[in-house]
Amino acid sequence: MTIRAVVKGIGHYLPERIVENAEFEERLNTSDEWIKARSGIERRHVAAEGQTTSDLATRAAQAALADAGLRPDDLDAIILATSTADLTFPAAATMVQANLGMTRGFAFDVQAVCAGFVFALANANGMILSGQARRVLVIGAETFSRLMDWADRSTCVLFGDGAGALILEAEEGTGANTDRGVLSSDLNSDGRHRDLLYVDGGVSTGTTGHLRMQGREVFRHAVEKLAETAHAALDKVGLTGGDVNWIVPHQANLRIITATAQRMQVPMDRVVVTVQDHGNTSAASIPLALSVGYQRGQIKQGDLIVTEAIGGGLAWGAVVLRW
Template sequence: MTIRAVVRGVGHYLPERVVPNTWFEDRVDTTDEWIRSRTGIERRHFAAEGETTSDLGAKAAQAALADAGMTAEDVDAVVVATSTADLTFPSAATMVQAKLGMKQGFAFDVQAVCAGFVYALSNANALILAGQAKRVLVIGAETFSRILDFEDRGTCVLFGDGAGAVLLEASTGGGTSDDRGILATDLHSDGSYKDLLYVDGGVSTTGTAGHLRMQGNQVFRHAVEKLAETAHTALDKAGLSGADVDWIVPHQANLRIITATAQRMQVPMERVVVTVQDHGNTSAASIPLALSVGKERGQIKEGDLIVTEAIGGGLSWGSVVLRW
C-alpha cells in the first residue's frame, strides 16, 4: 500500500469589502472596460482596517475543518503560504494556530509569492509521506492591498485579499493514478528573474514594507510558457496526460494567462475553474480559494483529477496533480 495525502476538507474566507473596477476610475487613469478586457477582473475584496492575514487564514481554516467534520484538535501541523504576514516574525501560521486554539503540533510559513500554495501543498505532502504529520492544514492567505501602490495603474487594479484552506490527511492507496490524494508535484525557481516581480522594500534593505512592482508583459510571457510546462511534467510523473484532467484549478492572476495555459495543455475552458473575475489576484490564496469555490459550485467532485499550477515572484513556479 502507498501513503497518500488526501483532501478531507476545503474552505475559504473573503473580506466583506468588495471593490469594483469603477472604484479605481477616480484614482488612476483606467476604466472598468480597460481592466475587464485585459485581465478578466471585475471586482476584488479588500481587508478591513485591523483585519490581518492571519485573521483571514484562521477563518478559511475553520471553514475547511467544518467541511471535513473535524476540529483543530485533530490537526498536527499548519502551513501558511503568504507574502503578507502580519509581522516580520513570528510566522502567520503560528498566529493561525493560536486563533484556532491549537496547543499541539507545529506551524510555519512558506513564502513563494503567487506560487506559495503549490509550494505549501508540496511541503505538506512531504510531511505526510515522511510520517511527521497525519493531518495538515494548508492555507493560502494574503492582504496584498497593504503593499499596493495606488498610483500605479498597472498593478493596483490586479490584486485582492482573501484566504483559502485545505485539510490534508494521510490515507492509503494502491500506488496507482486512481488513488485519491496528491499524485505528483513539480517545483521550480529562477532568481535571475527577480526584477520582473518584486516588492521594493524589506527588513534588510529599506526597513519598510515597500510596494509591489511588476513588468507585466514579461511576467505574462514566462507564465504561459512555464505553467503549461510544469503541469505537463507533473502529469507525466503521475503517468497521466491532459486528456485525463477533469479540472485545471490555476493561479487566478489574469484570464488571458489562464486561457493561454489551458490552450497549451489542450484542455477546454469548460474544464477550468475560473474565479479571477470575482477575486482578482489573491496571490498564494488564489488556488485554495478557487478549489473551495469550485466545490461550492458543484464543479469539483470526489474522484476528479485536478491540476493546480502557479507562478510568482522569484520567479517561482510549480504544479500539483491530485485526485479529489
C-alpha cells in the same frame, strides 16, 4: 503499502468590502473596460482596517475544519503560504494556531509569492508521506492591498485579499494514479528573474514597500512555464491533459489562464475561473478557487485536478491530485 495525502475538508474566506473596477475610474486614468480587457478582473475584496492576513487565514481554516468535521487539536501541522504575514516574525501560521486554539503540533509559513500554495501543498504531502504528520492544514492567505502603490494603475487594479484552506490526511492507497490524494508535484524557481516581480521594501530598506512588476515579461514567462510545469507533474504519474477533469490555476489574469489551457489542450469548460470576482490574491488564489469550485458542485470526489501557479522569484510549479 502506499500512503496518499487525501483532501478531507476545504473552505475559504473573503473580506466583506468589495471594490468594483468603477471605483478606480474616480482616481486613476483607467476604466472598467480597460481592466476587464487586460485581466478579466471585474472586482476584488479588500481587507478592513486592522484585519490581518492571520485573521483571514483563521476564518478559512475554521471553514475547512467544519467541512472536514474536525477539531483544531485533530491537526498535526499548519502550513500557511503567504507573502503578507502580519509581522516579520513570528510566522503567521503560529498566530492561526493560537486563534484556532490548537495546543499541539507545529505551524510555519511558506513564502513563494503566487506559487506559495503549490509549494505548501508539496511540503504537506512530503510530511505526510514521510510520517512527520498525519493530518495537515494547508492555507493560502494574503492582504496584498497593503502592498499596492495606489497611483500605479498597472498593478493596483489587479490584486485583492482573501484566504483558502484545505486539510490533507494520510490514507492508504494502491500506488496507482487512480488513487485519491496528491499524486505528484513539480516545483521550480529561477532567481535571475527576481526583478520582474518584487516588492521594493523589507528589512534591508526599513520600509514595507510596494509591489513592482514588469507585466509583459511576467505574462510571457507565465504562459511558457505554467503549461510546462503542469505537463511535467502529469508525466510523473503517467497522465496527460486529456485525463484532467479540472485545471484550477493561479487566478492572476484570464488571458494567461486561457493560454495555459490551450497549451494543455484542455477546454475552458474544464477550468475553474474565479479571477473576475477575486482578482489576483497571490498564494490564496488556488485554494480560493478550489473551495469555490467545490461549493459550485464543479469539483467532485474522484476528479483529477491540476493546480499550477507562477510568482515572484520567479517561482513556479504544479500539483496533480485526485479529489
